[in-house]
Every structure is written in C-alpha cells, then in structure tokens.
Amino acid sequence: MREFRFAETVDEALALVADGFVPMAGGTDLVVAARHGKAPLPDRVVSLQHLRELAVIESTDNGLLIGAIVTHAELMGAPDVVGAATALSDASALVGSPSTRNVGTIGGNIMNASPAMDTGAPLVVLDGQIVLGSTGGERQVSPAELWTGPGSTSAMPGEMCTAVSLPSPPPASGSAYVRLEYRRAMEIAVVGAAARVCLDPDGSGRVVSASVALTAVAPTIIEVTGASEILEGARLMPDDSGASAIDGGPLAAIARAASDQATPISDLRASDGYRRHCVGVMARRAVEAAARRAGGATLTVPVNRSTGMGVSL
Amino acid sequence: MNHQFNLEVNGIVYPLDIDPGRNLLSVLRGEVGLTGTKEGCDDCECGACMVLIDGQPVNSCSYLAAQAEGCSVTTIEGIVDGDRLSDIQSTLLDAGGVQCGFCTPGMIVSAKALFSTNPDPTPDEIRIGLSGNLCRCTGYTRILKAMERTARP
Numbered sequence: 130m131r132e133f134r135f136a137e138t139v140d141e142a143l144a145l146v147a148d149g150f151v152p153m154a155g156g157t158d159l160v161v162a163a164r165h166g167k168a169p170l171p172d173r174v175v176s177l178q179h180l181r182e183l184a185v186i187e188s189t190d191n192g193l194l195i196g197a198i199v200t201h202a203e204l205m206g207a208p209d210v211v212g213a214a215t216a217l218s219d220a221s222a223l224v225g226s227p228s229t230r231n232v233g234t235i236g237g238n239i240m241n242a243s244p245a246m247d248t249g250a251p252l253v254v255l256d257g258q259i260v261l262g263s264t265g266g267e268r269q270v271s272p273a274e275l276w277t278g279p280g281s282t283s284a285m286p287g288e289m290c291t292a293v294s295l296p297s298p299p300p301a302s303g304s305a306y307v308r309l310e311y312r313r314a315m316e317i318a319v320v321g322a323a324a325r326v327c328l329d330p331d332g333s334g335r336v337v338s339a340s341v342a343l344t345a346v347a348p349t350i351i352e353v354t355g356a357s358e359i360l361e362g363a364r365l366m367p368d369d370s371g372a373s374a375i376d377g378g379p380l381a382a383i384a385r386a387a388s389d390q391a392t393p394i395s396d397l398r399a400s401d402g403y404r405r406h407c408v409g410v411m412a413r414r415a416v417e418a419a420a421r422r423a424g425g426a427t428l429t430v431p432v433n434r435s436t437g438m439g440v441s442l
Numbered sequence: 443m444n445h446q447f448n449l450e451v452n453g454i455v456y457p458l459d460i461d462p463g464r465n466l467l468s469v470l471r472g473e474v475g476l477t478g479t480k481e482g483c484d485d486c487e488c489g490a491c492m493v494l495i496d497g498q499p500v501n502s503c504s505y506l507a508a509q510a511e512g513c514s515v516t517t518i519e520g521i522v523d524g525d526r527l528s529d530i531q532s533t534l535l536d537a538g539g540v541q542c543g544f545c546t547p548g549m550i551v552s553a554k555a556l557f558s559t560n561p562d563p564t565p566d567e568i569r570i571g572l573s574g575n576l577c578r579c580t581g582y583t584r585i586l587k588a589m590e591r592t593a594r595p
C-alpha cells in the first residue's frame with residue numbers, strides 16, 4: 130500500500146473512490162486477506178471509519194436506513210433492528226468473535242460478496258436494497274442485482290455502498306437466520322438460511338406469504354423459488370393450548386425445495402452432498418423460528434443459541 | 443510513501459513515520475516497544491494480539507496501525523492497576539489459569555472489555571466474551587473459573 134487516507138466527509142470519500150482509492154471500513158476482510166497472502170492491500174486506501182453519518186441506524190416511516198459502517202455489534206443489539214429485522218440481528222450476532230463484530234461492518238460484509246456472508250440471506254428475505262453512492266449521485270439495487278459471483282458485485286468503478294435500506298415489515302411477520310457451524314465462534318457458515326414468514330393478521334396463525342434465502346450453497350446468496358407457494362396456508366406454530374398443530378408437510382417441502390435448488394461445492398469444510406442436505410434442515414429451522422416470531426414468540430437473538438443449535442456448552 | 447501520524451498508546455502519544463500497510467501489532471512491539479501484546483497466528487484467529495481501541499477489543503495483527511490514529515489504544519501494559527496487578531490478572535494467576543502464558547495478555551484484554559460493559563457476566567456471557575481467544579495449554583476451565591470469580595468476588 131502506498132497511501133492511506135481518512136475521509137472526513139462522504140463527499141470526500143466519494144471523490145477519492147472516483148479517483149481509484151479502495152474503500153475500507155473495518156478492514157476485517159481487506160486486512161485479513163492481505164495477511165493470508167490472498168490479496169495484497171490495495172495501493173491506495175480510503176478509510177470510512179470517521180464518517181459518523183454512515184454509522185447511524187435511522188428509523189423512518191418507510192423502514193430502516195442502516196449506514197454502511199454500522200458494525201455487527203450494533204446490528205445484533207439495536208432495538209430497531211432486533212424488532213423489525215430480527216434475521217439481520219441473528220446473523221450479525223454469529224459473526225466471528227466480539228472483536229470481529231466490533232470492527233466488521235454491514236457495508237464490508239455486503240461488498241465483500243462472499244457466498245458465505247451471514248448478512249446476505251437476511252437482506253434478501255427482508256426485501257433490503259443496497260444504496261450505492263458516487264460523485265454522480267446515488268442508486269439502489271436489490272441484493273440479486275448486486276452480487277454477481279463469489280467476491281464480485283455489479284457496483285461500478287467509483288461507486289461505494291453508503292447504506293442499506295429495509296422497508297417496514299408487514300404486519301404479523303417475523304424473520305430469522307440460522308446457520309450450520311462446527312464451533313460457536315470464529316466460524317464461517319457451513320451453510321445457512323434466512324426466512325421471513327407473514328401470518329394472516331386475523332390471528333388464525335395461517336401463513337399468507339413467506340420467503341427463504343440460502344447461504345453458502347451457490348456462487349452467491351440465493352432465494353428459494355416458490356417458497357411462498359409452498360408455505361401459504363400452512364400453520365407453523367403450536368396453538369395456545371400447546372397442542373402441536375404444526376403442518377409438517379409444508380416444512381418438509383420447504384426443506385426439499387432448498388436442497389433441490391442448492392448447487393453447493395465440496396471443500397475442506399463440507400462435501401456438496403452434506404451441504405445440500407443440511408441447507409434443507411437450516412431452511413426448515415429458519416421458517417419455524419420466523420413463524421414463531423411472527424406469532425409473537427420471543428426467541429432471543431441469535432436464534433442459533435436460543436434454540437440450542439450448534440455445540441452445546 | 444511513508445505515513446506520518448500520532449498513535450496514542452496507554453495515554454502516551456507516539457509520533458510515527460511508517461509504511462501505511464504496517465499492522466498495529468508490529469508497530470506496538472517494534473516502534474512503541476511494548477512486547478506484552480503477543481503474535482500468535484498473525485491471521486486473526488487466536489486472539490493473542492488483542493488490544494483495546496477506545497475500550498473495544500481489536501485483533502491488532504489484522505488492524506492497520508494507521509487505522510488507530512485519533513483513537514486511544516490500550517495494551518496489556520495499560521491494564522495494570524498502578525504497581526499492582528489488576529483483579530483480573532491476580533485472579534487468573536491464583537486460579538492456575540496461566541500455563542505457558544502466551545494467550546494470557548489477550549485473554550485479559552478481552553476480559554477487560556467484557557467486564558467494563560458487563561461487570562457481572564454469566565458463565566455463558568464470559569464464554570462469548572472470550573470466544574476470540576484460543577489457549578493451547580489450560581483447557582480453558584481454570585480461565586473460565588477465574589473470570590467467574592472476578593465477576594462475583
């Protein structure tokens with residue numbers, strides 16, 4: 130690296146990015162990749178760390194606007210996020226260790242575009258949009274438009290992420306993110322799944338719509354096609370009497386759909402067959418947890434821990 | 443091109459003139475001369491290099507020294523209580539939570555961050571607080587016991 134600069138305003142950052150500087154937020158991907166020898170540090174780096182306006186979570190009439198340098202530690206605990214975008218809090222709470230969560234940001238996670246990124250599947254099911262800024266103005270893209278492959282995005286030279294916007298959640302809805310992990314910290318998702326479930330506001334507990342997205346089973350995060358059709362009309366929560374009235378059929382069907390649509394690779398962490406099977410299990414668990422939250426149940430963030438998933442203590 | 447800036451470590455300001463790609467760990471151990479912070483993996487995996495930046499834990503091996511400009515860095519040397527060991531340190535020693543000692547500074551720094559936001563953590567919260575720190579010697583039990591004792595003296 131030849132040059133390191135702090136931007137003091139967003140405009141200054143955009144001007145430097147237009148000039149070829151590479152943005153750095155926490156550096157937990159950028160600096161670590163350089164230490165791995167995977168990619169040397171870029172020649173010219175602009176740090177976004179001082180941009181306080183990108184470090185805020187804004188709650189508006191239309192939903193949440195999450196600044197690009199908001200950290201995982203903030204996302205896992207901010208009441209607005211836990212309340213309206215619980216799957217995102219679940220995901221951030223699983224990232225790395227306390228230090229990784231303290232330094233790593235949502236913008237870095239999204240723009241790094243790893244197929245194993247934990248905040249990606251939540252953004253998909255929550256209908257998030259990524260705000261890309263440049264000296265020429267700003268535009269919003271959907272996650273599917275942004276991620277084009279492992280480590281690659283459709284952001285143009287000169288563009289950087291300034292925020293993520295999430296619309297207000299529909300009534301009687303809930304979301305959750307779960308992942309398969311071999312240890313409870315300092316881990317990358319073997320596979321993962323996020324779900325959002327919207328129930329009929331009439332209190333019948335029936336699903337009116339749903340979405341499911343998958344982590345680490347394709348070159349990018351993918352959304353499960355047909356998830357809403359599979360789950361529509363299903364009852365996914367026990368009724369008040371505690372008698373289990375869960376419709377097992379649609380849950381089995383969503384697990385099958387997730388496994389069928391996955392195109393995982395084999396690597397040292399898991400074989401393709403194991404990933405394919407387990408992503409179905411994750412999809413079902415995410416849907417169950419999202420449905421329970423939609424029905425008003427409190428499942429502590431992250432749902433991986435509160436439902437005892439992963440290695441027990 | 444070298445990068446010139448001031449780095450505040452344990453309340454002292456050090457003027458630096460270094461390659462901007464240098465990590466904080468190597469600058470702390472080299473230029474600043476504080477060797478309590480350890481290099482274990484140099485790969486953001488083990489936590490031996492943990493320091494506090496504005497009170498929050500950071501793996502200094504994977505953080506540029508330049509990123510810390512304008513912040514206050516606290517290393518293990520800044521955690522002692524005057525001439526005496528801090529409570530976390532003496533409890534860890536008494537409990538037999540130190541064997542080779544290589545992980546110890548990082549453990550204590552993570553514990554310091556935990557206790558400063560949560561003075562009375564549950565055993566589960568202690569495990570999460572120390573989850574970025576590996577120890578190859580103790581099997582963790584005595585470290586966790588010491589932290590529980592520090593939490594509830």
Ligand SMILES: Cc1cc2nc3c(=O)[nH]c(=O)nc-3n(C[C@H](O)[C@H](O)[C@H](O)COP(=O)(O)OP(=O)(O)OC[C@H]3O[C@@H](n4cnc5c(N)ncnc54)[C@H](O)[C@@H]3O)c2cc1C
Nearest residue numbers: 154155156157158159224225233234236237238246247290
């Ligand atoms: C020990 C460890 C554990 C980890 N565990 C997990 C995990 O469990 N789950 C997970 O998903 N990730 C994990 N990560 C990866 C990483 O911490 C996250 O992806 C984090 O969110 C990255 O954020 P950052 O701010 O540090 O990114 P940086 O390293 O600063 O940037 C990452 C990339 O995004 C670009 N970038 C950053 N900000 C912007 C912006 N605003 N606009 C445009 N481009 C930008 C950079 O140029 C770079 O290419 C882990 C990393 C480590 C070291």
Ligand code: FES
Nearest residue numbers: 482483484489503
């Ligand atoms: S030396 Fe930094 S985490 Fe191991």
Ligand code: FES
Nearest residue numbers: 542545577578579
């Ligand atoms: S005491 Fe040796 S690594 Fe922990």
